[in-house]
Amino acid sequence: xxxxxxxxxxxxxxxxxxxxxxxxxxxxxxxxxxxxxxxxxxxxxxxxxxxxxxxxxxxxxxxxxxxxxxxxxxxxxxxxxxxxxxxxxxxxxxxxxxxxxxxxxxxxxxxxxxxxxxxxxxxxxxxxxxxxxxxxxxxxxxxxxxxxxxxxxxxxxxxxxxxxxxxxxxxxx
Amino acid sequence: xxxxxxxxxxxxxxxxxxxxxxxxxxxxxxxxxxxxxxxxxxxxxxxxxxxxxxxxxxxxxxxxxxxxxxxxxxxxxxxxxxxxxxxxxxxxxxxxxxxxxxxxxxxxxxxxxxxxxxxxxxxxxxxxxxxxxxxxxxxxxxxxxxxxxxxxxxxxxxxxxxxxxxxxxxxxx
Numbered sequence: 001x002x003x004x005x006x007x008x009x010x011x012x013x014x015x016x017x018x019x020x021x022x023x024x025x026x027x028x029x030x031x032x033x034x035x036x037x038x039x040x041x042x043x044x045x046x047x048x049x050x051x052x053x054x055x056x057x058x059x060x061x062x063x064x065x066x067x068x069x070x071x072x073x074x075x076x077x078x079x080x081x082x083x084x085x086x087x088x089x090x091x092x093x094x095x096x097x098x099x100x101x102x103x104x105x106x107x108x109x110x111x112x113x114x115x116x117x118x119x120x121x122x123x124x125x126x127x128x129x130x131x132x133x134x135x136x137x138x139x140x141x142x143x144x145x146x147x148x149x150x151x152x153x154x155x156x157x158x159x160x161x162x163x164x165x166x167x168x169x170x171x172x173x
Numbered sequence: 174x175x176x177x178x179x180x181x182x183x184x185x186x187x188x189x190x191x192x193x194x195x196x197x198x199x200x201x202x203x204x205x206x207x208x209x210x211x212x213x214x215x216x217x218x219x220x221x222x223x224x225x226x227x228x229x230x231x232x233x234x235x236x237x238x239x240x241x242x243x244x245x246x247x248x249x250x251x252x253x254x255x256x257x258x259x260x261x262x263x264x265x266x267x268x269x270x271x272x273x274x275x276x277x278x279x280x281x282x283x284x285x286x287x288x289x290x291x292x293x294x295x296x297x298x299x300x301x302x303x304x305x306x307x308x309x310x311x312x313x314x315x316x317x318x319x320x321x322x323x324x325x326x327x328x329x330x331x332x333x334x335x336x337x338x339x340x341x342x343x344x345x346x
Contacts, residue, residue, distance in 0.1 A: 011238045011289060012246075025200045031228075031235030034289070055204075056227065062204030065184045073185075116184060116207070 001168050006044065007037040020083050021048060021161045022154065024066035028052070041166050048162070049155055057147065064117035064150050069108045070131055071096055072118075083161055091123035093131065100132070107135045114139060115146055122156035174341050179217065180210040193256050194221060194334045195327065197239035201225070214339050221335070222328055230320065237290035237323050242281045243304055244269055245291075256334055264296035266304065273305070280308045287312060288319055295329035 009017065014033045019026035028051050038044045052063060068074035068084055071093040080088065088094055096104070111119040119135050126134065138146055182190065187206045192199035201224050211217045225236060241247035241257055244266040253261065261267055269277070284292040292308050299307065311319055 010285070012285075015238055026239050027198045027200055027232065027235045029235075030238035031231040033238065034231035034234055051232070054229065058204040058207035059200065059224070061207055062200045062202075065188055065203035065206065066199050112183070112185075 001166055003038055003040050003044075003166075006166075009033075017165060018162075020081055021158045021165070022052070022063060022066075023068075023081065023084060023157070025063055028063075041162060044166075045159055045162055048158055052151060052154065060147065060151055061117050063154060064120055064147075067118050067120045067154070069105075069112075069118050070121060070123060070135075071101055071104050072108055087122075087124050087157070091126065091131070092128035093123060096128065100128075104132055104135070107132055107139065111135060111139055115143055115150075117147075117150065120150045120153045120157075122153050122160065124160060125156060174339055176211055176213050176217075176339075179339075182206075190338060191335075193254055194331045194338070195225070195236060195239075196241075196254065196257060196330070198236055201236075214335060217339075218332055218335055221331055225324060225327065233320065233324055234290050236327060237293055237320075240291050240293045240327070242278075242285075242291050243294060243296060243308075244274055244277050245281055260295075260297050260330070264299065264304070265301035266296060269301065273301075277305055277308070280305055280312065284308060284312055288316055288323075290320075290323065293323045293326045293330075295326050295333065297333060298329060 006014075011030060011033045014036075015026050015030050018029040018032070020029075022028045028048060031051055032044070032047045035047045038047070052060065055063070068080055070088060070091075074080045074084070075088060075094065085094075108119055119138065121131060121134055123131060138149060141149065179187070179190075184203060184206045187209075188199050188203050191202040191205070193202075195201045201221060204224055205217070205220045208220045211220070225233065228236070241253055243261060243264075247253045247257070248261060248267065258267075281292055292311065294304060294307060296304060311322060314322065
């Protein structure tokens, strides 16, 4: 899809296509539509990120809370969005052994209890071995630093999803 | 459900329950969770509304763009949220005749083209005869005034949905 096509979309089409660039936050795509026309992928991305950066901390934490756990209850319940399922599957998180899954569930629960939002990681860029290691490391971070780190992951995920949509096919991992 | 129950929820439960108080904006419920504990329905409502009021205009328009048309394509496609379907059905909008549906589709299209967001109305409070009349009237309003009017309807819808959830059953129309 080229940028002219994007710029020609009414808000209904735009939200249908870009509504999950930020996981379960169509509000953000719907707000970004106000900034059209866009000059290209980077410009589009810039507006998504600016919206996130301008939110109060509770809103930024809200974005994180719209994300699923990695290899967590949403995956088990079949309730992941198509994008999340593809990413978790691509990272090997849908085929963990019982011990790995349990270890991750424990770390996820500790993380949620400590920070009040789920552990978010651009899993496509890492792979399954890195996930528990990175989770255990970030569990030790101070909360304000961890909020910034988690939002940086949200942006990495959004960048990959935007690139997929503009390329018209999934980007390489 | 009493307020103690609400205050005992982790963010996953809270977003599951309150995620659609503002249509297709779980981000807002997820942000409001940061403000717990809540003293009651009015306090909870106050935090939802404060979040909306603090957004920049593009974000407020974004909220509106997450709403479906009344008797529009989402209804025809079976893509309404459970709450919207119940409200549109309760207002008689799911059983319009062909001429009424066409008239409304034309007005909705004019409204979307003029304001860049869909016509939002707390339909439960009005009923089917009022919808095209109100739509035709609001089509004539200046855009800044109309944005305020539309957000006031979002809040009416949110208030009714919150009351339903805290009462544990649908509120009377």
